[in-house]
Amino acid sequence: MADLSERFFADQSVVLPSGGPLYLQLKRWIEDAIHSGQINPGDALPSERDLAQKVDVSRVTVRKAVLQLVRDGILVQRHGSGTFVAPRTQRVEQSLSQLTSFTDDMARRGMVVRAQWLDRGLYLPSPDEMLILGLTASDRVARISRLRLTGDTPLAIERASLSSEILPEPLAIVDSLYKHLDKSGNRPVRAIQRIRAANLGAEDAGLLQVPEGSAGLNIERTSYLASGRVIEFTRSIYRGDTYDFVAELRLGDSSGGTKP
Amino acid sequence: MADLSERFFADQSVVLPSGGPLYLQLKRWIEDAIHSGQINPGDALPSERDLAQKVDVSRVTVRKAVLQLVRDGILVQRHGSGTFVAPRTQRVEQSLSQLTSFTDDMARRGMVVRAQWLDRGLYLPSPDEMLILGLTASDRVARISRLRLTGDTPLAIERASLSSEILPEPLAIVDSLYKHLDKSGNRPVRAIQRIRAANLGAEDAGLLQVPEGSAGLNIERTSYLASGRVIEFTRSIYRGDTYDFVAELRLGDSSGGTKP
DNA sequence: ACTTATAATACCAATAAAATACCATTCACC
DNA sequence: GGTGAATGGTATTTTATTGGTATTATAAGT
Known part of the structure; x- marks a missing residue:
């Protein structure tokens, strides 16, 4: 958890992309972090409280950004467990x-x-x-x-x-x-x-x-x-001779367990 | 957040990856011990109780780490006998x-x-x-x-x-x-x-x-x-007559994201 | 002045992590 | 062959951490 937040915040400074409400800036920032590969599908986001403290905004603000990303299918939340980047399989589907x-x-x-x-x-x-x-x-x-x-x-x-x-x-x-x-x-x-x-x-x-x-x-x-x-x-x-059906598979990682 | 580094250092001179839940730290430590050749395939691990006492965590915590390694095929357990490092050929990814x-x-x-x-x-x-x-x-x-x-x-x-x-x-x-x-x-x-x-x-x-x-x-x-x-x-x-290929699709939502 | 969006605070609920106590199996030893 | 001390296996409980929600305060827009 602490490790992830460190990685997560390593490159970018704590300054959010400017413009608009805080929660939108935060949303864009998380999206960028995912698209640029800093966080990968299956990874856990820092807890809402950790994020809030790190960026120095209230937890509800963090939550508003996260909730929109959940609604968009980018993130997945599990009560009591954490917030995770949605697996790519959804996008493949x-x-x-x-x-x-x-x-x-x-x-x-x-x-x-x-x-x-x-x-x-x-x-x-x-x-x-x-x-x-x-x-x-x-x-x-x-x-x-x-x-x-x-x-x-x-x-x-x-x-x-x-x-x-x-x-x-x-x-x-x-x-x-x-x-x-x-x-x-x-x-x-x-x-x-x-x-x-x-x-x-x-x-x-x-x-x-x-x-x-x-x-x-x-x-x-x-x-x-x-x-x-x-x-x-x-x-x-x-x-059979003119049509084929192409699909991409992602082979999972065995490294286990619950992600903090 | 607890960190086991010091406790490990006391007995074994092993640098332990720190951070995260105790059982994950322990899991990483055992993996490293195997990969670095300190424990070899066929060798027995210390009993769960011994490990727990040595590292000063509960036995269940030790067990959780060990169980994940068993699930990964790294370790093999025999009831009443002990926990052993699996031979390489048995490891299943x-x-x-x-x-x-x-x-x-x-x-x-x-x-x-x-x-x-x-x-x-x-x-x-x-x-x-x-x-x-x-x-x-x-x-x-x-x-x-x-x-x-x-x-x-x-x-x-x-x-x-x-x-x-x-x-x-x-x-x-x-x-x-x-x-x-x-x-x-x-x-x-x-x-x-x-x-x-x-x-x-x-x-x-x-x-x-x-x-x-x-x-x-x-x-x-x-x-x-x-x-x-x-x-x-x-x-x-x-x-063609004995095999078919079944897949579930999730049909995408065309509605866009947020409109501020 | 009123509404709306934004942000902060305080508290609730679900889950995971860890500890405790007890059960079942093996195997060396008598 | 029995017996007991070793081992791993399981159930229950407690604690900490996580997301979830309701309420309130503030600032911007109408």
Whole structure:
């Protein structure tokens, strides 16, 4: 603890970045310390009282700065334990979530992506859909399927299923499904994704313009609202030869224990 | 805040890293004693009560330090017998479990996984290996490949490539590649992973006992040292029908930070 | 004059750290 | 083979440190 504060305050003088209220100066300063690598994910911040004494402000002022950083997901607090820099995994997950947005992901690779509707409509739910979306046989399910392409090269097939209660008019979707959901207040906050390899059947292979039996990436994603309710179930099939899925892993440190 | 330096100094002339909780200071002291050769693998530590009395802390405090070292694989305890320094080969780096997650992952599904060597040796590097590992045509590359199976069902093929500088004797590997690397001080801290679908060629399909052309998950992983240097490059091929890859995503919040 | 944001003070609650007392196992010795 | 002194293992309690909250004072903006 004392050690950390020493490190923490070693380079910078006790003079805060100027301008604005104290707690904002302090917030910016902590952010800088994290971004510049002086404090790393998993590290503990000095206790609020230590920080306050060192910078010579009241503890509540420190707290106000810290709380904003907690709200932003930069810091994590544990009552009775301490304040810690949030693990990078959250940020990795955030970057993974951008896979959610197919268009963004491809645009990052310099490709212009267009979509072509395959189907939009209300149907009787399949057993799978009833099970996952929690529907009864008398409910209706909204299905949206489209083909993603760059130029004339098909890249992926997306088939989304939602309760008709959430998406009563599938034809009303013009832009992104997620934007549409967001406008109606149904915003997914969490998703479980399963990736596996599969050989493409005749229909999918035809749509993707590859030989039947070619390898494809099969990604199933179930999205949840903050309430925990399932909002959407999507099965995507990517051509194995044009799409890959990149992720960064951070290998943990075994050095243990509770950080003071 | 208490500091044990003086107490240690009284009996042993060891400079103790000061600061932090007592049990952490003690833990660091024991680690140093082992690393500096004052205690050797196989040797017994003083009993917990003796240590406690010598350092003048409670036995539970000693125990907390010892338990962490046991958890890290540095020490081994035998009820009624004593505490001993673990032989080097037994030390398990928990941190690497995320990398060698294959076994854990399968174990979690109730499967017992075994491995079968396909190849271990030094070769002339392929262009890919030269590029990724930073080798010249006159360097040699160490290749390790093995088949993972449950019972008699093959699950995956792993092919790792390393610089011969890092792994001069591939045949010396008996257990885990990562344990071996750790012993020689080459410890990966970061990895980039690429997942894609691919149709299996004749050789791989034969090893995995599936028809040629079946879909497989192709995972390429490049591991980095803390210095940023590439240490290892692994291509794994999983059977598409027996392995899937599940991940949880947290969908980011687009709302910005504070607006003063 | 009133509201708002900021900052300080004092106190509450949860957790970790450390100490105490007691239980279970091993193993040398009789 | 029994027996006891050694060992590690566990439960409970006390204390210190941490974040959490309510209240109050002050300065700036309207």
